[in-house]
Structure formats: structure tokens, C-alpha cells
Amino acid sequence: MKCKVCKEPAVVCLPSHNAAFCPGCYEKFYMKQVREGIRKRKLLNRDDKVLVALSGGKDSLSLMYALAELDYDVTGLHIDLGIPNSSEKARAVIEDFCSSRGFKLTVVEMEKEGMPMPLVKKHIRRPICSVCGKVKRHYFNRVALEQGFTALATGHNLDDEVARLFANTLRWDQAYLSDQGPVLPAENGFAKKVKPLYRLSEYENANFAFLQGIPYHHLPCPYSGGASFTAHKMLWRDLEFKSPGTKRSFYEGFLDRGAPAFASFHERKAEEVIACTDCGCPTSAGVCGVCRIKVQLDRALKDEGA
Amino acid sequence: MKCKVCKEPAVVCLPSHNAAFCPGCYEKFYMKQVREGIRKRKLLNRDDKVLVALSGGKDSLSLMYALAELDYDVTGLHIDLGIPNSSEKARAVIEDFCSSRGFKLTVVEMEKEGMPMPLVKKHIRRPICSVCGKVKRHYFNRVALEQGFTALATGHNLDDEVARLFANTLRWDQAYLSDQGPVLPAENGFAKKVKPLYRLSEYENANFAFLQGIPYHHLPCPYSGGASFTAHKMLWRDLEFKSPGTKRSFYEGFLDRGAPAFASFHERKAEEVIACTDCGCPTSAGVCGVCRIKVQLDRALKDEGA
Numbered sequence: 107m108k109c110k111v112c113k114e115p116a117v118v119c120l121p122s123h124n125a126a127f128c129p130g131c132y133e134k135f136y137m138k139q140v141r142e143g144i145r146k147r148k149l150l151n152r153d154d155k156v157l158v159a160l161s162g163g164k165d166s167l168s169l170m171y172a173l174a175e176l177d178y179d180v181t182g183l184h185i186d187l188g189i190p191n192s193s194e195k196a197r198a199v200i201e202d203f204c205s206s207r208g209f210k211l212t213v214v215e216m217e218k219e220g221m222p223m224p225l226v227k228k229h230i231r232r233p234i235c236s237v238c239g240k241v242k243r244h245y246f247n248r249v250a251l252e253q254g255f256t257a258l259a260t261g262h263n264l265d266d267e268v269a270r271l272f273a274n275t276l277r278w279d280q281a282y283l284s285d286q287g288p289v290l291p292a293e294n295g296f297a298k299k300v301k302p303l304y305r306l307s308e309y310e311n312a313n314f315a316f317l318q319g320i321p322y323h324h325l326p327c328p329y330s331g332g333a334s335f336t337a338h339k340m341l342w343r344d345l346e347f348k349s350p351g352t353k354r355s356f357y358e359g360f361l362d363r364g365a366p367a368f369a370s371f372h373e374r375k376a377e378e379v380i381a382c383t384d385c386g387c388p389t390s391a392g393v394c395g396v397c398r399i400k401v402q403l404d405r406a407l408k409d410e411g412a
Numbered sequence: 413m414k415c416k417v418c419k420e421p422a423v424v425c426l427p428s429h430n431a432a433f434c435p436g437c438y439e440k441f442y443m444k445q446v447r448e449g450i451r452k453r454k455l456l457n458r459d460d461k462v463l464v465a466l467s468g469g470k471d472s473l474s475l476m477y478a479l480a481e482l483d484y485d486v487t488g489l490h491i492d493l494g495i496p497n498s499s500e501k502a503r504a505v506i507e508d509f510c511s512s513r514g515f516k517l518t519v520v521e522m523e524k525e526g527m528p529m530p531l532v533k534k535h536i537r538r539p540i541c542s543v544c545g546k547v548k549r550h551y552f553n554r555v556a557l558e559q560g561f562t563a564l565a566t567g568h569n570l571d572d573e574v575a576r577l578f579a580n581t582l583r584w585d586q587a588y589l590s591d592q593g594p595v596l597p598a599e600n601g602f603a604k605k606v607k608p609l610y611r612l613s614e615y616e617n618a619n620f621a622f623l624q625g626i627p628y629h630h631l632p633c634p635y636s637g638g639a640s641f642t643a644h645k646m647l648w649r650d651l652e653f654k655s656p657g658t659k660r661s662f663y664e665g666f667l668d669r670g671a672p673a674f675a676s677f678h679e680r681k682a683e684e685v686i687a688c689t690d691c692g693c694p695t696s697a698g699v700c701g702v703c704r705i706k707v708q709l710d711r712a713l714k715d716e717g718a
């Protein structure tokens with residue numbers, strides 16, 4: 107197989123694009139997907155101050171690398187969850203990555219915030235992945251707003267987006283279908299959120315990270331029994347295998363023709379958002395979910411001490 | 413396993429309804445699904461004159477039986493396609509079924525209409541299943557309008573509807589999503605179309621036909637290499653197996669929350685329908701697709717004779 111562009115031996119084969127690439131041309135292809143994805147859906151402006159959420163995995167590190175290459179003003183944000191034998195490794199990967207490339211980095215330590223995940227897991231009787239996601243999104247937004255960032259970028263890839271869209275479509279969830287997309291404008295106390303990798307599959311990101319020599323953290327979280335959406339992702343892997351390009355056309359088709367049909371359901375949801383009486387962050391209840399978790403943790407620790 | 417209703421031994425097990433039934437209670441369950449389906453989505457009025465499209469398969473014969481049981485004024489319509497070793501068998505099953513139960517029946521013979529399918533297959537360079545479907549829909553509508561019927565009922569089941577909805581959703585086809593549903597009102601030269609079996613799966617219809625002693629034609633058409641939608645139907649079989657009830661909630665969820673979002677795209681499509689200059693039936697071109705096929709056939713036969 108030869109590179110579609112320069113005819114040198116190819117190393118990456120992409121049936122969905124009916125193409126194969128050598129390492130150099132693959133980097134150009136990847137960067138073009140990010141650049142065009144940002145331009146086509148108006149994700150970022152040239153003067154945006156971008157906070158990039160870094161987990162230490164292939165997607166978030168590739169995102170940071172690509173946005174910096176495209177000359178955006180980027181700062182990394184890592185949430186150190188305080189999980190033994192896991193969090194310190196992810197954090198070290200991110201700190202090395204950022205310092206070696208001169209990237210700015212902010213780290214929020216859940217230990218210092220009084221909410222290390224082992225404590226949350228022990229005392230909060232809800233699925234840990236759901237609580238952890240809530241806490242991370244809370245701090246992403248809070249740091250972005252408090253430190254004056256105009257956009258929060260996350261490494262969600264095409265597979266993440268398709269699995270989520272499919273789940274929302276199976277339920278025909280009007281509110282979720284009204285605001286799924288690679289850009290959510292700033293409103294109601296939320297920073298603008300963007301997903302610049304929405305055109306790139308997990309496989310494409312893994313190849314990019316590997317070929318660019320980005321060392322990433324790839325051990326699964328010890329607390330997740332199995333990744334969410336797994337069954338749907340397998341279903342989509344089969345669909346994509348039989349008809350290459352189906353994932354992309356399903357997702358981009360939704361953005362072009364599905365999302366506009368559900369747009370009117372967005373306003374109704376937005377009206378319900380108010381400020382948390384404790385921390386001021388946006389919530390639908392009086393006290394936000396994260397502040398409520400803090401209260402529950404404090405109570406549990408007091409009971410334990412008593 | 414015991415019948416959920418009367419505790420006699422069950423013969424049909426339906427995980428999607430978390431229930432099992434004996435033959436007598438299954439008939440009641442089935443009839444209730446048809447009755448409630450008609451009521452909930454306003455498919456038929458008590459004074460509707462209903463033309464029931466009969467292929468001779470389990471779905472269409474079960475539909476005819478159920479609508480007659482529910483005291484609707486029903487007449488069968490069969491299109492005899494003129495396919496050797498197939499059409500005569502289907503027609504005989506339908507004629508026996510209708511005469512033994514005193515049902516009115518109209519048969520349209522494609523041989524007499526100058527369009528037997530073997531001739532169409534030989535001379536029309538398009539997928540035969542697509543052309544045959546077009547011809548059948550044409551005559552369904554034409555007979556309904558010419559003979560004063562107020563509704564045309566077809567035996568589409570939940571699996572048919574889910575496979576079609578899924579294909580339309582994968583493409584986010586706004587026009588098709590705007591008018592998929594168990595009832596299409598009369599408009600623009602089209603009779604009202606209803607699908608009273610939209611809540612019942614293929615499996616549920618097969619069980620009903622079997623338990624009611626309805627002999628049905630179940631050989632596949634010799635012209636169809638493989639049924640359309642097959643890959644999607646298999647995907648949905650797996651989804652349903654893992655989460656019983658997913659098909660029903662996807663389809664009914666669409667009717668409740670998806671279809672309204674796409675409703676505005678229906679008018680735009682409807683505006684484009686005009687009357688065929690040859691036969692007067694509705695079409696988007698000057699001469700309708702079926703009249704164009706007739707012209708092509710006439711030309712091919714003349715060329716052969718020359």
C-alpha cells in the first residue's frame with residue numbers, strides 16, 4: 107500500500123477516507139482534519155484563550171499538541187483525582203509532556219479540594235464514573251471561568267460523539283439532541299466548550315500520538331469496571347467495518363440536518379439553569395451536585411471520627 | 413413458564429413485554445396491541461372503508477384477520493405480479509383465506525396491465541425489488557382512490573418500521589423523517605395510509621398467524637437476492653436481545669419526540685407533488701414512474717418484434 111499523496115510506503119490505512127498515508131502525510135491529513143473541523147463549525151476564534159482538559163490519554167495530548175501547532179493560545183488543565191497507583195502516573199505523563207514542549211499547565215488536586223476519588227468512592231452511594239465525570243466537568247468549567255479562559259477544549263473523538271449521539275437518538279432525547287455538537291457557546295454561567303477532534307476516530311488519534319512520539323497514559327482507570335458505551339461502540343465498529351464512513355456521515359449528517367430540527371428544545375432546557383448558592387457555579391438545583399457531594403463527604407467523615 | 417394472565421402453560425414468551433402467554437391470552441394480547449395502536453395514533457375511524465394490501469405473508473393476512481375481528485369494513489387487494497412458480501401460489505393462499513372467511517377481495521393482474529414482473533426484470537435496467545415496490549405502491553393507491561376507499565392498510569411490522577427508521581436516521585433524511593409513522597393522512601392525490609401492526613414484531617405476527625391457524629405463503633420472492641435492510645435487522649435483533657424493548661421504545665420514542673421535530677420538513681416535500689400527465693396519479697415528475705416504465709417496456713417489446 108502506498109501513500110495516497112506522495113506514493114511512499116503507507117503506514118496508516120483509512121477505509122473511511124479511501125486513503126492510506128505515510129507518516130509525514132498522515133500528520134498533514136490529521137492537522138487538516140483538526141483545522142477544517144474548527145473552521146467549518148466555528149469552534150474557535152484566533153483570539154480565544156483556550157483551556158485544554160488533559161487526562162493524559164492519546165486524545166487529550168494529541169489535541170493539546172495539534173492546537174499548539176495551529177498557534178492557538180493553549181493552557182493545559184489536569185484534575186489529579188488522587189487514585190493510588192493511577193493518578194500519579196497520569197499526572198507525571200502530562201507534566202513531562204507539557205514541560206518538554208513549554209506548554210502552560212494548571213493542576214487541580216482533588217485531595218486539596220477535599221474530594222479525593224477514593225473517599226468519594228467509599229462514601230457516595232452512586233456509580234463512581236458518573237460522580238467522577240460530574241466533578242471533573244465542574245472543575246473544568248470553574249477554572250475556565252475563574253482564570254479568564256474563553257474556551258474549554260476536550261479530547262472527545264468521533265467514536266465518543268457517535269456513541270453518545272446514538273444513545274441519545276435511541277431515546278429520542280430532545281434536550282440532549284438539542285445541544286450535542288462540537289461547540290457549545292458560552293451561556294448561563296458555562297464557558298464555551300469545544301471538541302476539536304470530533305472528526306477523528308479513536309484509531310486516528312492513537313496513530314497520531316504514536317507517530318508524533320507523544321508518550322501517553324493508556325491504563326484504564328482502576329475504578330471503571332468497563333468503559334461506558336462499550337456495547338454501542340462495538341455495534342458501530344461493525345457498522346463502520348461494513349460501510350466505511352458511516353460514523354462520520356451519521357455524526358456530520360446530524361450536525362447538518364438533525365440538530366437544527368431539535369434546536370427549539372434547547373432554549374427550554376437553558377431556562378432552568380441557576381447559580382449554586384454555595385459556589386456560584388451553574389446548576390438546576392439550589393446547591394450544585396458537587397457542593398452536595400462535599401457536604402455528604404464532610405458528614406461521612408464526621409460520623410467516622412465520632 | 414406460565415401464562416402471565418391465566419397461569420396455564422405458556423406457549424409464547426415476550427421478553428420485551430416481560431410476559432409469557434397461553435394461546436388464548438396471546439390472541440387477546442395481540443388484538444389489544446392492534447386495537448390500542450389504532451386508537452393511540454388515530455389510524456382509523458369507525459366509518460373508514462379500508463383496503464388491505466395482501467401479499468399472502470403472515471403480516472398481511474394477520475392484519476386482515478385482526479381488522480375484520482375489530483369490525484372494520486375491510487376489502488383485500490392483491491397484486492398478482494405474474495412471476496412463474498411464485499405468484500400463483502401466493503394468490504391461491506390469499507383467495508382461499510378470503511373465500512373461507514367471507515372477505516371481499518380485489519386482484520390486479522400485472523399481466524393484464526402489460527407489466528408482468530418477468531418482463532420488467534428483463535427490460536428495465538434497475539434493481540427489480542425497487543421497481544416492483546414502486547409498481548405495487550402505485551396500484552395500491554390507484555385502486556384505493558378509484559374504488560372509493562378511505563384508507564389503505566399495509567402489514568408493515570415493528571421490525572420493518574425500525575429498520576426503515578434506522579436507515580433514515582443514519583442519513584438524517586429530514587424529508588423521510590418528517591413523514592415516517594403508522595399513519596399518513598390523505599393528501600396530494602394519495603389515499604390515507606395506515607400500518608396497524610406497527611407495535612408488533614415479525615415474531616409476534618408469525619406466532620399469531622400460526623396460533624390462529626392462518627396458512628400463509630412464506631417462500632421468499634425468487635427475484636430478491638436477499639431482503640433489503642437485512643444487515644440493520646440483524647443489528648437490531650442483537651440490540652433487542654441485549655435490552656428487550658429497545659425496538660419499541662426507539663420507534664414509539666421517535667413518534668412522540670423525534671417526528672414532531674422534523675414535522676416542518678414535510679410541507680416542503682408535499683409542495684413538489686403534481687398529477688401524472690398520463691394516468692393522473694401523484695408524481696414529482698411530469699409522467700409518473702410507473703407510466704414511464706410502461707413506455708420503456710412497450711419500446712423494448714417493439715424493438716424485439718422488429
